[in-house]
Amino acid sequence: MPAGRRGPAAQSARQPPPLLPLLLLCVLGAPRAGSGAHTAVISPQDPTLLIGSSLLATCSVHGDPPGATAEGLYWTLNGRRLPPELSRVLNASTLALALANLNGSRQQSGDNLVCHARDGSILAGSCLYVGLPPEKPVNISCWSKNMKDLTCRWTPGAHGETFLHTNYSLKYKLRWYGQDNTCEEYHTVGPHSCHIPKDLALFTPYEIWVEATNRLGSARSDVLTLDILDVGSRLPLPSPATPGLSLLVRGKVVTTDPPPDVHVSRVGGLEDQLSVRWVSPPALKDFLFQAKYQIRYRVEDSVDWKVVDDVSNQTSCRLAGLKPGTVYFVQVRCNPFGIYGSKKAGIWSEWSHPTAASTPRSERPGPGGGACEPRGGEPSSGPVRRELKQFLGWLKKHAYCSNLSFRLYDQWRAWMQKSHKTRNQHRTRGSCPRADGARREGKASTQFVKVSTQTSAQLSSHGPDSRPPAGLQPQGRHQPPTS
Amino acid sequence: MSRREGSLEDPQADSSVSLLPHLEAKIRQTHSLAHLLTKYAEQLLQEYVQLQGDPFGLPSFSPPRLPVAGLSAPAPSHAGLPVHERLRLDAAALAALPPLLDAVCRRQAELNPRAPRLLRRLEDAARQARALGAAVEALLAALGAANRGPRAEPPAAAASAASATGVFPAKVLGLRVCGLYREWLSRTEGDLGQLLPGGSA
16 A cells, blocks of 8 residues: 555544445354354444554454354455454453554555454455545636636645545625535546536626545635636736646636638648638627637647737638648637626637648749659759759749749750750760760750840840740749738 | 257258248357357456456455355256256346346446446446347247246346445455356357357257
8 A cells, every 4th residue: 555644643534335225245254143154243343544554453252153263363454364463362262453654545445354263254344444635626717718618627635646536616695695505517628627507697606616525524625716707817817837727727717719710722822821710700790799819839740839810810821931832730719708898818728720821833844844852863853953943933932934834844854855966966976865865954954044034134134025035035023922 | 850859840841941941040140159159258358357356366266155046057967968958047147147247237336336347347237138149039939949938037136135344345245246247158158159061968
């Protein structure tokens, strides 16, 4: 059994066990006439004791024929035989047991102290309840999502374990009048919680407290006074290290469910933006609340959230400055504030379920172009393609060329290869066509860099009305993204 | 049916031969139910002894086999009885078990209030015993072997002697009831198995 704290030896008044339904006939502990068998009675029966206290128990044997002896009797506690030196024969038919410094009970149904005959058969048993009285419950906090019901939770006393079954009862009453009420729906949000589903008064303070009771005593928490509509408080806020406790600030009561129907979508072809839309929580529509929102988002394979904090009373927002071609997870939460014109905030709701969407890719590969990033066989074109990608992105933003893409680039390369093939028909002398193609592709890439430089120069010097090489002609003025 | 002691009437002579497949299906179904409930009874027993604490869970634990009002263990002579007589005894035991299991459940709710699974198993056991008992009685009626006499009611709550028992005796008694539940379910499964084609005497 686990070691317990010392305390004065005490044996509290034991609650008598209730009567069993009248179906069971128990003979254990009662003599059976004419059976030729011995039985016994243990005293005390089912005592309750403080951790660290002592116990003196006796096992008195009865039997037929009379004259049953205590010779050879022994004790076990939770199945373990107790040392003989703890026992002594009081008289011919009684064996005593002395236990000191008792530890807390191993199971809530009580420790099993059993008196055995010499042959090991069970003569009698008694269950010991060793523990501590309950401590005062603390940290009561309550919240409501709709001002029609109330959920409260608390923490058992500072040291927690009593080793005895301890019953917790949440009580509440209107502050200046009314009778005590007892909460009935327990364990709604954890082992020490209760839900009051209805009949709550507004604009009137309630007193709420928790009573803890076990076999060794009872304790009562401090009284929490709150008004269901009390959405602001001068009490200090919890530390940032424990943001989850924002729900538990005394006096802040009102919260809400997270916003439903959060949708995240692309903003046309804008590769660095996503649009987030949601619906105001339905519970707020019955009350004169305003609401403010927070959005947080992260890249798919990251754990770092970015928070958008300044989303006021609106139900949409556009995220900008995102990475192209990237999956983002987005969540929204709500804070009801401004109840009946007040400017005080309530409790932030939970975050909505994550919604995912991806930003458009900035470039797409052509049908025969393979992967966007070249594989190991083309190391020389890797840096070139990266640079090209960056250049095309720059062009789109600053040179209003919305239709530039890798696809156009690959079309241009195919055109270049064709024209090279035509020019080199006279020079080829049986060399490997593939190798030749690779060399030509390398040349083409190099030439493209020059061409692109010229293109950029052309555009910058001649403006949007110049005519770049075929396939690179802008088809319309590209609208700069809105911030 | 085979020529066993106490065998039922030759179904070939029965004019309602077309009911036999249905009856056989019901026997199989009831046998399967008994088999399943026997497994549940094992689980109930294991959970029960665990929550009472040692020595209840120890292999060497041998408490006195306390008599339980209204129900006894299957007698050694049970196996030698005719099958319909065995099934009548099975049905009677299954009818006596629910109030006993309910009583154990109530007591355990006081002793182990934070053991919802044990309490649920005890509640389910009472319900399942009723269901299986009713199924066995229906089979007996279909076989024409139902007990036509006045049905013996389980002992009412007010009829038996009452006593305020200590916790340890209550634990032992609950163990006894759970043990009887398992024994009678196992017995019922075996007796129903003998009604199936190929079942041995």
